[in-house]
Amino acid sequence: MTTLQKIAERAGVSIGTVDRVLHNRGRVAPATEARVRKAIDELDYTPNLYARNLKLGKVYTIGIVMPGLDQDGGYWALSAAGMNRALRELAVNRIRGRFFNYDRYAPDSMFEVEQDIRNTDLDGLLIAPVLTDSVTELIRRLPENTPYIFFDSDLPKLNPVSVINQDGFQSGRLAAELMVKILSPPGTLLVIKTLPDDYHISARCNGFMNYFGDSKKYTVEMEEADIGEKPGKLKPLLETAMNGHSGLKGIFITNALTYQVAKALKKLSNESRPALIGYDLIEDNAVCLDHGLIDFIISQRPEMQGYQGIYMMFRHLIIRETVERRIEIPLDIITRENMNTHRI
Amino acid sequence: MTTLQKIAERAGVSIGTVDRVLHNRGRVAPATEARVRKAIDELDYTPNLYARNLKLGKVYTIGIVMPGLDQDGGYWALSAAGMNRALRELAVNRIRGRFFNYDRYAPDSMFEVEQDIRNTDLDGLLIAPVLTDSVTELIRRLPENTPYIFFDSDLPKLNPVSVINQDGFQSGRLAAELMVKILSPPGTLLVIKTLPDDYHISARCNGFMNYFGDSKKYTVEMEEADIGEKPGKLKPLLETAMNGHSGLKGIFITNALTYQVAKALKKLSNESRPALIGYDLIEDNAVCLDHGLIDFIISQRPEMQGYQGIYMMFRHLIIRETVERRIEIPLDIITRENMNTHRI
DNA sequence: AGTCATTGTGTTAACGTACACGCAAATTAA
DNA sequence: TTAATTTGCGTGTACGTTAACACAATGACT
Numbered sequence: 001m002t003t004l005q006k007i008a009e010r011a012g013v014s015i016g017t018v019d020r021v022l023h024n025r026g027r028v029a030p031a032t033e034a035r036v037r038k039a040i041d042e043l044d045y046t047p048n049l050y051a052r053n054l055k056l057g058k059v060y061t062i063g064i065v066m067p068g069l070d071q072d073g074g075y076w077a078l079s080a081a082g083m084n085r086a087l088r089e090l091a092v093n094r095i096r097g098r099f100f101n102y103d104r105y106a107p108d109s110m111f112e113v114e115q116d117i118r119n120t121d122l123d124g125l126l127i128a129p130v131l132t133d134s135v136t137e138l139i140r141r142l143p144e145n146t147p148y149i150f151f152d153s154d155l156p157k158l159n160p161v162s163v164i165n166q167d168g169f170q171s172g173r174l175a176a177e178l179m180v181k182i183l184s185p186p187g188t189l190l191v192i193k194t195l196p197d198d199y200h201i202s203a204r205c206n207g208f209m210n211y212f213g214d215s216k217k218y219t220v221e222m223e224e225a226d227i228g229e230k231p232g233k234l235k236p237l238l239e240t241a242m243n244g245h246s247g248l249k250g251i252f253i254t255n256a257l258t259y260q261v262a263k264a265l266k267k268l269s270n271e272s273r274p275a276l277i278g279y280d281l282i283e284d285n286a287v288c289l290d291h292g293l294i295d296f297i298i299s300q301r302p303e304m305q306g307y308q309g310i311y312m313m314f315r316h317l318i319i320r321e322t323v324e325r326r327i328e329i330p331l332d333i334i335t336r337e338n339m340n341t342h343r344i
Numbered sequence: 345m346t347t348l349q350k351i352a353e354r355a356g357v358s359i360g361t362v363d364r365v366l367h368n369r370g371r372v373a374p375a376t377e378a379r380v381r382k383a384i385d386e387l388d389y390t391p392n393l394y395a396r397n398l399k400l401g402k403v404y405t406i407g408i409v410m411p412g413l414d415q416d417g418g419y420w421a422l423s424a425a426g427m428n429r430a431l432r433e434l435a436v437n438r439i440r441g442r443f444f445n446y447d448r449y450a451p452d453s454m455f456e457v458e459q460d461i462r463n464t465d466l467d468g469l470l471i472a473p474v475l476t477d478s479v480t481e482l483i484r485r486l487p488e489n490t491p492y493i494f495f496d497s498d499l500p501k502l503n504p505v506s507v508i509n510q511d512g513f514q515s516g517r518l519a520a521e522l523m524v525k526i527l528s529p530p531g532t533l534l535v536i537k538t539l540p541d542d543y544h545i546s547a548r549c550n551g552f553m554n555y556f557g558d559s560k561k562y563t564v565e566m567e568e569a570d571i572g573e574k575p576g577k578l579k580p581l582l583e584t585a586m587n588g589h590s591g592l593k594g595i596f597i598t599n600a601l602t603y604q605v606a607k608a609l610k611k612l613s614n615e616s617r618p619a620l621i622g623y624d625l626i627e628d629n630a631v632c633l634d635h636g637l638i639d640f641i642i643s644q645r646p647e648m649q650g651y652q653g654i655y656m657m658f659r660h661l662i663i664r665e666t667v668e669r670r671i672e673i674p675l676d677i678i679t680r681e682n683m684n685t686h687r688i
Numbered sequence: 689a690g691t692c693a694t695t696g697t698g699t700t701a702a703c704g705t706a707c708a709c710g711c712a713a714a715t716t717a718a
Numbered sequence: 719t720t721a722a723t724t725t726g727c728g729t730g731t732a733c734g735t736t737a738a739c740a741c742a743a744t745g746a747c748t
Contacts, residue, residue: 014729017726017728020727027725028725028726029725029726029727053733054734054735055732055733057733
């Protein structure tokens with residue numbers, strides 16, 4: 001084990017000087033500094049994590065910026081659960097978490113969040129940048145060198161320590177593949193592009209369309225729908241779709257509100273009901289899966305995203321490791337028979 | 345932050361006495377001990393991990409006991425990859441791993457492993473107890489109080505710190521559900537019960553059969569086959585199956601050697617080829633998935649099992665946390681479109 | 689009664705790092 | 719030339735825990 005003492009001996013100086021070199025605190029003659037750096041390299045020094053943190057005795061606080069836990073059918077509560085689990089495990093390392101929730105359907109709600117963050121002493125931020133513009137602004141006004149990690153989505157123009165998310169395009173392709181596996185042509189497939197539109201949702205639609213390419217086995221149609229705020233709009237859309245096409249075989253819903261479509265189609269017989277594939281294993285979707293109203297749910301392991309996010313920030317702040325720049329979350333396929341093994 | 349010093353003050357003793365109480369080292373008068381324990385409770389003491397490990401300066405070695413990394417089509421290499429990732433992350437915590445590989449088709453190979461283990465100073469063991477009897481014997485002869493964690497499978501009669509595995513029965517039900525989703529009755533389904541038989545394999549078969557219950561929509565048949573050692577046996581079995589039944593619609597293979605069945609059926613046309621569902625995303629199975637020769641692979645996240653196993657042992661040994669007694673690994677469904685997101 | 693072991697308690701020196709402080713020597717300012 | 723400042727380097731203490739050690743008081747044997 002290489003220590004400051006050993007480096008000091010090799011360089012013929014005291015450990016105080018080595019320390020000044022390591023922390024770039026100046027007050028070292030150039031020649032001496034060179035000797036010390038050489039010794040550091042040769043001895044392959046890694047600071048002792050335990051000694052450092054014992055000395056520093058600091059409590060680190062991670063700010064968590066994400067939509068309210070009740071939004072999107074409880075989807076965000078799943079991420080939060082993973083974060084809390086990680087925070088419990090890391091309590092011995094003097095890590096704390098502090099939640100700042102915004103309203104993902106009200107960009108203005110970020111003002112208040114920004115005030116709260118400004119009044120708190122945070123060592124790092126874990127952010128779900130769902131409100132693209134507001135979050136970009138928030139980050140721009142952050143104190144210099146505040147590290148931040150994105151989860152759930154990405155803002156490509158910024159420079160986070162790491163990004164944890166899923167390939168939306170590929171998830172669309174996966175949904176298409178599953179449709180093809182359980183149906184037989186010919187027929188019509190409907191994509192419900194949920195609003196408000198964002199990068200994520202578009203990628204899912206594009207992936208689904210891309211899977212079929214030029215194939216004419218199925219007719220694929222796309223409709224936009226604001227399921228979140230006014231579910232009333234959904235009924236006429238579905239009625240038109242059911243009547244308009246002779247054979248509507250399947251519907252792909254591009255966000256967590258899949259269960260609303262399932263409920264709207266509940267009264268149909270099993271034979272005439274189109275196949276349903278959507279996203280995220282929230283409670284309402286789980287119930288529909290169990291009742292056979294939804295065929296597949298694609299999940300992005302929100303619990304694991306939260307857990308990993310906290311752990312990465314820990315490794316970055318305390319261990320001072322170089323963490324992976326990007327974590328790609330696997331595409332999970334959920335059905336009735338495996339859904340319980342995917343819940344916490 | 346509660347320290348030994350504060351407890352000592354409150355109990356009116358020195359920190360030496362507090363330390364003796366905390367570590368049950370005796371030499372403390374009963375009345376004093378009671379006072380100290382009271383103070384500890386009242387102040388809600390948590391030892392400072394950094395101070396402890398700085399003082400101890402110990403390097404912990406975890407012994408990893410599992411089949412050779414080339415066995416079962418490279419399945420075990422996936423677990424090992426997860427372990428190595430965890431060991432890299434935990435290097436700053438002075439954790440080391442040491443692999444002991446046995447031949448899962450040769451129980452005698454455990455003799456040598458046991459000798460090696462006896463000659464190594466290990467702080468804990470991470471074990472894949474595939475060879476039921478040999479592993480039981482190994483554990484019985486271990487030094488008293490050596491902690492061990494099982495992964496991949498379980499030995500219900502022993503008392504590990506934790507068990508990381510998957511519900512085999514439920515995975516069988518899942519396979520059945522997927523068959524039903526992609527096929528249409530009537531027809532025959534064949535279960536290939538791979539040898540050597542063990543608890544795991546049986547549970548998978550039972551789950552598959554259980555899903556159909558008394559339903560007569562499909563005819564479900566079961567055949568035993570020693571695919572591992574003599575793949576030659578497979579051909580006649582499949583030929584009999586294909587000829588014997590008018591409509592063989594699907595085959596369920598209960599271990600990682602699914603690709604051998606896929607290759608044997610390669611020459612058949614897409615229409616006449618039965619659906620194939622099997623286990624574990626090893627390289628050969630991935631290739632078959634990609635070529636459309638296998639429909640679904642059920643995976644048990646071997647990489648994550650290895651990663652978690654090392655982390656749990658770390659938390660048990662170094663952090664001295666109470667770890668979860670059982671970790672249930674989710675049932676992952678793998679297809680062509682999501683297989684790459686499930687690889688490391 | 690005297691020796692010797694046992695019991696109960698306090699004291700202290702590490703572990704490696706961070707950082708304040710002290711103090712010469714060199715440099716600058718007056 | 720002298721005082722004041724800056725530069726360069728070493729010393730020392732503290733962080734909280736562990737475990738060896740010291741030492742008195744008690745109890746058990748000759």
